[in-house]
Amino acid sequence: KAGVTQTPRYLIKTRGQQVTLSCSPISGHRSVSWYQQTPGQGLQFLFEYFSETQRNKGNFPGRFSGRQFSNSRSEMNVSTLELGDSALYLCASSFGDPSTDTQYFGPGTRLTVL
């Protein structure tokens, strides 16, 4: 069974630009969660999508948004990039039961903002 895939793996953008990251979950998984990892803040939850609906959102500004498609693939978008948005963005997929699931992660997208 194929694992979680994320594209692109690396991105370099400049301040003010916007970026879209993509995540394809494990087949059969309907939940996709996104996390930001930085050296200073560690791993922080961005948001989770289940059946095309956002179920929860972390404490991030509105510049961070996402969506999920009917095939469970998810995208996250960051508009008006800032230097502090440089990070490893990880997505994780699971079946969708918050009380029992294990989340499986993709390889991440490393975003550098210049």
Add this chain to the structure above:
Amino acid sequence: AQKITQTQPGMFVQEKEAVTLDCTYDTSDPSYGLFWYKQPSSGEMIFLIYQGSYDQQNATEGRYSLNFQKARKSANLVISASQLGDSAMYFCAMRDTHQGAQKLVFGQGTRLTINP
């Protein structure tokens, strides 16, 4: 709110030795789940082991075992017979299901280095 504390920023261990990575947690929920993930330098988070709060026995997965002490709120990861490939960051995490969503709360991690 859930909180995970990993007090060891870095650990150095000789190959083939056993190693224990510490994790303490704080939650007011009676039902919770604890996870350990491994993150090599490539960046991918690899699931290692899971312990549920009502599980009667400590979880084991191959060379990984979880020393779960509920009263002390600790969930230490034990790696037996360490290998060079075990060198990585290790994260302890707790499931946070408030508001009905999937969310993991992570500790700050421990960087494990296995010396030959």
